[in-house]
Amino acid sequence: xQLAILQHVAHEGPAALVEWTQARGHRTAIWPLYESPSLPAxxxxxxxxxxxxxMSVHDNDIHPWLxxxxxxxxxxxxxxKPVTGICLGxxxxxxxxxxxxxxxxxxxxxxxxxxxxxxxLPIPTTLPVCHWHGDTFELPERxxxxxSSAACRNxxxxxxxxLGLGLQCHLEATPDWVDSCCxxxxxxxxxxxxxxxxxxLRAERAAYPAMHAALFDLLDALFHHRRD
Numbered sequence: 001x002q003l004a005i006l007q008h009v010a011h012e013g014p015a016a017l018v019e020w021t022q023a024r025g026h027r028t029a030i031w032p033l034y035e036s037p038s039l040p041a042x043x044x045x046x047x048x049x050x051x052x053x054x055m056s057v058h059d060n061d062i063h064p065w066l067x068x069x070x071x072x073x074x075x076x077x078x079x080x081k082p083v084t085g086i087c088l089g090x091x092x093x094x095x096x097x098x099x100x101x102x103x104x105x106x107x108x109x110x111x112x113x114x115x116x117x118x119x120x121l122p123i124p125t126t127l128p129v130c131h132w133h134g135d136t137f138e139l140p141e142r143x144x145x146x147x148s149s150a151a152c153r154n155x156x157x158x159x160x161x162x163l164g165l166g167l168q169c170h171l172e173a174t175p176d177w178v179d180s181c182c183x184x185x186x187x188x189x190x191x192x193x194x195x196x197x198x199x200x201l202r203a204e205r206a207a208y209p210a211m212h213a214a215l216f217d218l219l220d221a222l223f224h225h226r227r228d
Contacts, residue, residue: 001024001026001027001046001047001223002026002027002028002029002044002045002046002047003021003026003027003028003029003045003046003047003048003049004028004029004031004040004044004045004047004048004049005017005028005029005030005031005048005049005051006031006033006039006048006049006050006051006069006089007030007031007032007033007034007051008033008034008051008052008053008055008088009034009052009053009054009184010032010034011180011181011183011184011185012051012052012053012177012180012181013030013051013177014028014030014049014051014172015170015172015173015174015176015177016171016172016173016174016212016215017049017172017215019212020215020216020219023216024220024223026047029044029045033063033065033069037063037064037065037068039065039068039069039072040072042072042075042076042079042081045076045081046081047076047081047082047083047084047223048072048073048076048081048082048083048084049083049084049085049086049089050069050073050083050084050085050086050088050089050092050093051086051087051088051089052086052087052088052089052132052133052170053087053088054088054185054188055088056101056135057070057088057091057092057095057101057135058101066092069092070092070095070096071096073085073092073093073096073097073164074096074097077159077161077163077164080163081163082163082164082165082222082223083163083164083165084164084165084166084167084219084222085164085165085166085167086167086170086171086172087132087133087167087168087169087170089166089167090137090157090166090167090168091135091136091137091168093140093159093164093166094137094138094139094140094143094154094157094166095137097140097141097143097159097164098140098141099137099138099139099140099143100137100138101135101136101137101138102135102136102137103134103135103136104133104134104135104136104151104152105151106151106192106193106194107133107134107188107190107192107194107195108131108132108133108134108149108151108152108194108195109131109132109133109188109189109192109194109195109196109201110130110131110194110195110196110200110201111128111129111130111131111196111201111204111207112128112129112131112149112150112151112194113126113127113128113129113149113150114126114127114129114147114148114149114155114156114169115147115148115149116146116147117145117146117147117148118144118145118146120144120146120158121146121158121165121217121218121221121222122214122217122218122221123146123147123156123214123217123218124210124214127147127210127211127214128206128207128210128211129169129170129171129207129211129214130169130170130171130173130178130204130207130211131149131151131152131168131169131170131194132170132173132181132185132188133152133168134188136152136153136154136168137154137166137168138154139154139157140157140159140160141160142159142160143157143158143159143160143164143166144157144158144160145157146158147169149169150194151193151194152168154166154168155167155168155169156168156169156218158222162222163222165218165219165222167215167218171211171212171214171215171218172212172215173208173211174208175202175204175205175208178201178202178204179202181201182198182201182202186198
């Protein structure tokens, strides 16, 4: 399977997604929108990952690729091609399908637990995962909420057609990914109730194995249920 990865900023790459794609024998192509706003044509991929980034879905004047990316998400789902959105990508997925995106009550950055809300796709009952966001979203119509956190209700959802997976949290994060975010987004780490500092973020090691196992299970379920 040929998978397109839409990357919005240089320091937020696919991280553990690379391990999953290689283990499953998929081919990937990264589209670095921070270098060029060009997007893949629908015929160029069988599934798509939309990664995170510090911009808002409302920053169309600054990032003119945002609305074309949302249209590509709609086109991919209409063509029966799975789409996974992570952080900004999840907000783009929700927005593309009519959900409102807005500022969360508080920034959520750190390793905090999410809690399962539905059994539509496999996820542990409680799982500490990586978070790095300030915005949130309404669920699109017919979407199913899979997981929530204390700081942000809509953490993981699946679209009504079963082809779209939205991850507000960063299940794909690795120690290198976290270190890069702490370096390049250091100004984002202001004190708050749901904010961990760079030292605490960089020190985390225990959460990654279970976090990645949950990500791989979710992706296996999503791609297994794609329409051929």
